[in-house]
Amino acid sequence: MKISARNQFDGHVQALTRGPVNTEVVVDTREGDRLVAVVTTASVDALGLGDGTPVLAIVKAPWVVLARDDAALPDGPGLATGFSARNRLYGVVEQIEAGRVNTEVVLALPGGTQVCAVVSREAALALGLTPGMPACALIKASHVLLARLEG
Secondary structure, three states: OOOOOOEEEEEEEEEEEEOOOEEEEEEEEOOOOEEEEEEEHHHHHHHOOOOOOEEEEEEOHHHOEEEEOOOOOOOOOOHHHOOOOOEEEEEEEEEEEEOOOEEEEEEEOOOOOEEEEEEEHHHHHHHOOOOOOEEEEEEOHHHOEEEEOOO
16 A cells, blocks of 8 residues: 555554544554544444554644644643643654745654654744754644554
8 A cells, every 4th residue: 555644653553442433543653652543433343443453553744733842742642731632742853844835844753753744834933943853743633544454
């Protein structure tokens, strides 16, 4: 399978919390990161997802929100901390490619995974991101797509 989404995380289902409409799926990646996806329960059933199922978690680069690592992001999920994005991946800015409208920023995570974000040029400038600077990728659980891997 070839897809255009830049962020692809190889892993396995660690836990499921089923609901009548949506299911929360916790994915542990091979590199030691954890992502939470919220997908329809019908999709979970169609994919045959269960504990340990190998999956590919997919996130388009424009769906990644960036924050400076020093931006006082409390640990933990959810609204109680002022952010609705369940997924927070901390890393270091590895590469910046500024365009006329948007800027592509690549973060290197401690386990070796790269996360690509596409943000407005103005946002990138306002954040003052530079290579080597700590930063955080924020990803809403509803922006994580899942594909079942065979094997």
